[in-house]
Amino acid sequence: MNLADGSKIAPPDVAKSEVQLLRAFVERAIPARSVVLVTSALGGDGKSLTAYSLADCLARSGRRTAIVDATTESQHYVRLPNTQRSEQDGELAVYVPAPKAKTPLYREAASRFVETLRSAHEFTIIDSAALLQSEMAMALAETVDGVLLSVRLGRAPAEDDEQTLRMLERSAGNVLGVVAASAEAIEEFEGRGAGAKSGSLNGISLSWMGSMREAFAGLFAHLRPAGSASLLRP
Amino acid sequence: MTNGNFGAARVTEVYDSIRRNAVLVAAVFVVMLAASAAYVRFAPRQYVAGANVLVVNGNTRDDPTLSSPDLPSIATSTVVLEHARADIKLDVPLQEMKRRLTAKPPPFKSSILRIQYTDSDGARAALVANAVADELANYYRDISKSRYDADLAGLNAELRKQSDRIREIDREVGPNLRSLLETGDARSATLDGGGNANGNDPQSPARERQLAKATLQGDEARLDALRIDAQTKSAIARKDILEKDALYQSLTAAVATDSATLARYRALYQPDFPGLIELERKVANLNAAVAAEEQRALTSSDAFSPTLLAAQGEERKAEAVVEADRARLAALDQFVVKERAHGTSFASLRLERDAAKENYLAISARIAAALANRADALSLGSVVVVDRAIDSETQIGLSRRLLSIVLALLILAASIGSALLADLLNPRLRRAGQIETLYGKPVIATLGNAK
Numbered sequence: 173m174n175l176a177d178g179s180k181i182a183p184p185d186v187a188k189s190e191v192q193l194l195r196a197f198v199e200r201a202i203p204a205r206s207v208v209l210v211t212s213a214l215g216g217d218g219k220s221l222t223a224y225s226l227a228d229c230l231a232r233s234g235r236r237t238a239i240v241d242a243t244t245e246s247q248h249y250v251r252l253p254n255t256q257r258s259e260q261d262g263e264l265a266v267y268v269p270a271p272k273a274k275t276p277l278y279r280e281a282a283s284r285f286v287e288t289l290r291s292a293h294e295f296t297i298i299d300s301a302a303l304l305q306s307e308m309a310m311a312l313a314e315t316v317d318g319v320l321l322s323v324r325l326g327r328a329p330a331e332d333d334e335q336t337l338r339m340l341e342r343s344a345g346n347v348l349g350v351v352a353a354s355a356e357a358i359e360e361f362e363g364r365g366a367g368a369k370s371g372s373l374n375g376i377s378l379s380w381m382g383s384m385r386e387a388f389a390g391l392f393a394h395l396r397p398a399g400s401a402s403l404l405r406p
Numbered sequence: 407m408t409n410g411n412f413g414a415a416r417v418t419e420v421y422d423s424i425r426r427n428a429v430l431v432a433a434v435f436v437v438m439l440a441a442s443a444a445y446v447r448f449a450p451r452q453y454v455a456g457a458n459v460l461v462v463n464g465n466t467r468d469d470p471t472l473s474s475p476d477l478p479s480i481a482t483s484t485v486v487l488e489h490a491r492a493d494i495k496l497d498v499p500l501q502e503m504k505r506r507l508t509a510k511p512p513p514f515k516s517s518i519l520r521i522q523y524t525d526s527d528g529a530r531a532a533l534v535a536n537a538v539a540d541e542l543a544n545y546y547r548d549i550s551k552s553r554y555d556a557d558l559a560g561l562n563a564e565l566r567k568q569s570d571r572i573r574e575i576d577r578e579v580g581p582n583l584r585s586l587l588e589t590g591d592a593r594s595a596t597l598d599g600g601g602n603a604n605g606n607d608p609q610s611p612a613r614e615r616q617l618a619k620a621t622l623q624g625d626e627a628r629l630d631a632l633r634i635d636a637q638t639k640s641a642i643a644r645k646d647i648l649e650k651d652a653l654y655q656s657l658t659a660a661v662a663t664d665s666a667t668l669a670r671y672r673a674l675y676q677p678d679f680p681g682l683i684e685l686e687r688k689v690a691n692l693n694a695a696v697a698a699e700e701q702r703a704l705t706s707s708d709a710f711s712p713t714l715l716a717a718q719g720e721e722r723k724a725e726a727v728v729e730a731d732r733a734r735l736a737a738l739d740q741f742v743v744k745e746r747a748h749g750t751s752f753a754s755l756r757l758e759r760d761a762a763k764e765n766y767l768a769i770s771a772r773i774a775a776a777l778a779n780r781a782d783a784l785s786l787g788s789v790v791v792v793d794r795a796i797d798s799e800t801q802i803g804l805s806r807r808l809l810s811i812v813l814a815l816l817i818l819a820a821s822i823g824s825a826l827l828a829d830l831l832n833p834r835l836r837r838a839g840q841i842e843t844l845y846g847k848p849v850i851a852t853l854g855n856a857k
Contacts, residue, residue: 194851221853323841325852328834333844349850350841357854 188229194222194351195229198295198318201348204235206317207286207296208348211303213336217324218353219243221361223299226320230295231262238265238293242300245269245276245308249285265293276308283315290317303336313345321350324358419837420826427825435821442813452802455531456522457539458793477519477789481509481542489545490537496530507538518792524802532795539791546789554780561773568766575759579752580737615738622731629724636717643711644704651703654696661692 198208210223220243227239240249246269267289277285289296298316300309313319319340323333340347424431461477480486487503490496496503506524521539525531648654668689671682703709745752804812835841838849 190851190853194853197850218853225853320850321845321847323835323845325836325854326834329844337845347847349848350845352835352838352841352849352852354852354854360854 191225191229194226195233198226198230198320198348199235202317202346204294205290207289207298207315208318208320209298209300209309209312209316209345210320210322210351211300211309211313211336212322212324213302213304213332214324214327214330215302215305216358217302217322217327218351218358218361219302219322220299221353221358222320222322222351223297224361227264227295227297228261230297231264232260234262236263236265236294238267238289238296240267240289240296240298241269242298242308242312245301245306247275247277247281276306277311278307279311279314282308282311286312286315302332303339304332310339310343313340314343317346318348319345320348323350323352325352325354327355420822423829424822424825427828430828431821431825434824435817438817438820439814442810442817446806446810446813450526452524452526453528453531454522454524454802455528455535455795455797456520457532457535457791457795459519459521459539459542460790460792461517461519462788462790477542477546478509478511480545481519481521481538482507486538486541486545490534490541493541494533494537496534496537503534507534519789523795529797532797535795536791539794543789543791551780554776557776558773558780561769561776565766565769565773568762568769571762572759572766575755575762579755580741612742615735615742618731618735618738622728622735625724625728625731629721629728632717632721632724636714636721639711639714639717643709643714646711647703647709648700651699654699654703657692657696657699661689661696664689664692 202208208226210219210226212219223239227237230237238251242249248270249267250270252266252268286296289298298312300306300312303309303313321336482504484500484504487500487507491498491500491503498506508522508524510520510522521535521542523531523534523538525534664685668682668685671679671685675682741752803809829836835844838852841849
């Protein structure tokens, strides 16, 4: 992933064929200009890995794609400036929550937010928090075009799994399916962001998706964000 | 997913499972390896030795009991094993011996029965196998012959009984009436309520006596006629013979002439006339000569007359017939007297004799069949030891090396299986199928390898 200054965040080291399979499934299951929410029953189930892998793959296939870090509840999301990718990597817009905007998006705001994303990009992938831990995730699930559930392989089943399913059924969310993620792949993905210099931006380390918020906060601390980054509120 | 990919995925799953449960796999491997090594080291060795016997079936005739004797059962029977054990002074319990012994029946179109014995000692295994084979041959020979001997003894006794009864009846009836018994049809003789022959029986002694008497009268008349005929033919033949004898004729003529002269002299002279006395002597001499010549002529070989001989032969035959008729009549008279005196029923005797005769014939046929089967059993139905067991070096089951290899493979499989079993019993979500079951939704993709 190329950032504005030429720094790169390497895509997760997961089997490309599986990601291609996931991409093909999403493209077939929902029409273009759709928004997909990636969530899970528990934390650490590989939501960010799934969301980024899917978004990156869609972008590489020529789709104008956006990825939204909604793991932290916020009313304001801004598009990272100068995140350029090569033509070969395709277009991928990255949205992160604005600092000091901790109030979550509720139903109507979430709907508007999704509509904005839908009109701006062919595919938008929202990396949300665990469904039972975030009201905003629940509000988004009701408004997006499809929901992908991420499950970490190797963990024991929990009551939260059943509750998540019941909540999705009540909210009439369109559950597309489940994406299994191995613990090693998740750890590798999160570890890469935490320590890899290849993910650095102006000397600030990036923990991809999981620490994107901190990265953006650091970015604001040193850089002036682009004025066009705000989506919903100035 | 193609078959190749699926297979590779399965292999990867197994590999990951082993890696996850490496400690368990190692523990299972070590424990089983130790146990297997102990087993290979201390497991008792068993040797097997076998003897082959040739079985020749003797069933060629009509005795169904000869067909397909159950030789395996006989070979493992208590009788055979007891004898074999006594022969070789074996101290193994009979049940144990039976358990270690196998007698495989001959396969289709084969006459070889294999007797095998398993023992911890190879030499003893061969010894027991041979002893059982020998004892089987002996025992089979005994039972093959003995049953026919017993049958034959019984049949012969019954045959003697019937024969004695027939002879007894014959003696009772007498030789002159035996033909009446033998020619009569017992079933045609009608019996009254008391079992006695009624008057309508054409073969009853009374009726037979009437017939015999009439026959005697006829035969006597025929004999008289034959005698007259023979006398007539004898006279004619004598005349013919003497007419052809010239000496006899000349002597007769001389006697006639001298007799005429003698008659004239007697008329003319006194008795003391010397010429008369001389002539009388001459006539007497001539008569003697005539008689001698007649005797000679009639007894000479030239005097043969076939007609006369035939007539005389017929006469003698008729005399014999008449004598037989008289004897038969006398016997009938005697039997009738006896029948009246003792109440003996001729019809019942005849029925009894016929029954005894039928029994005799039936028993004779059975004896013939039994003799034939016995001959078959002796000459053809036999068991012969054709291949004796030798001290066995053949160990039952796998050799130590092969056993070690097999056990090693089993241990490896068990170790891997323990890892798979542990995963199977582990409730953690490790496979897509578990997740699909939990969520009721399809697993679209799996990112990263499942560990």
